[in-house]
Amino acid sequence: GAVVSQHPSRVICKSGTSVKIECRSLDFQATTMFWYRQFPKQSLMLMATSNEGSKATYEQGVEKDKFLINHASLTLSTLTVTSAHPEDSSFYICSAREDESSGNTIYFGEGSWLTVV
């Protein structure tokens, strides 16, 4: 199956700093990528939909100025958590969608654990 790579898998940062997480589709072009946050023992919460070459679409309640998403190419989307706070500590996971002709399947990255100290 298609492979999506997410980096870094774990990151620790200080309060007030920014951290960037990358999501790459390795063997297919993804016009659409998604960013999720997952709290312990819960399902994935969609944060935003990232479309190549255009602005991301954020879900209600997600601060777009805090969670900056860039989808500059068909294989790369980035999530930057700006001015991080301890409450931003979480598991973040991205996904990329194959086009409908390939089955409309969504593949996930390995996820990133963010700890803000």
Add this chain to the structure above:
Amino acid sequence: AQTVTQSQPEMSVQEAETVTLSCTYDTSENNYYLFWYKQPPSRQMILVIRQEAYKQQNATENRFSVNFQKAAKSFSLKISDSQLGDTAMYFCAFISGYSTLTFGKGTMLLVSP
């Protein structure tokens, strides 16, 4: 809006036995895709199996098979010959067109020796 319901928060099964995880969904769409994803303790989301709504034949992938009942909007996952490595959270998911993926709340499956 689409909804996906997994009514079993937790399930347990003994190694080598068969277990079925339930999933129902609600949609007014006619063309859509259904998925089962597995999330082991590593937290990576792994695609287990997918089903196109327009296909009547149930999808199978080795020990994993689905019972897709379109009229009843039901999409259960059967795991045969359960293995310890099958221990994970299992999410049922739905997508249509260019909508976002809608997940159920998940079922935690524990396979014991």
